Amino acid sequence: MSTFLWIIFIVVALLAGVALGFFIARRYMMNYLKKNPPINEQMLRTMMMQMGQKPSQKKIKQMMRAMNNQMDNK
Known part of the structure; x- marks a missing residue:
């Protein structure tokens, strides 16, 4: 059962990391484009x-x- 919990923990951590990375990258690009318009x-x-x-x-x-x-x- 311990292995199953580790797999679930890794999948949840991976999904949280992807979501967090997406929002951080989005905010960074919005600020960059506001300061440096194309x-x-x-x-x-x-x-x-x-x-x-x-x-x-x-x-x-x-x-x-x-x-x-x-x-x-x-």
Whole structure:
């Protein structure tokens, strides 16, 4: 019976470790993306110019604000 209890203990510990690791990694990535957004103003300006639009600073700021609000809502 002792072997059976050890096997159950190992399986429970493994599942708890996987769950804990997932949530720690998720929180780390959320904080990382909040501090280092994948798109900055220069990249946005370049994308708009490649699409044939002349980006104004007001439009760039508006799009950055919209992306930041969307990131905060998640």
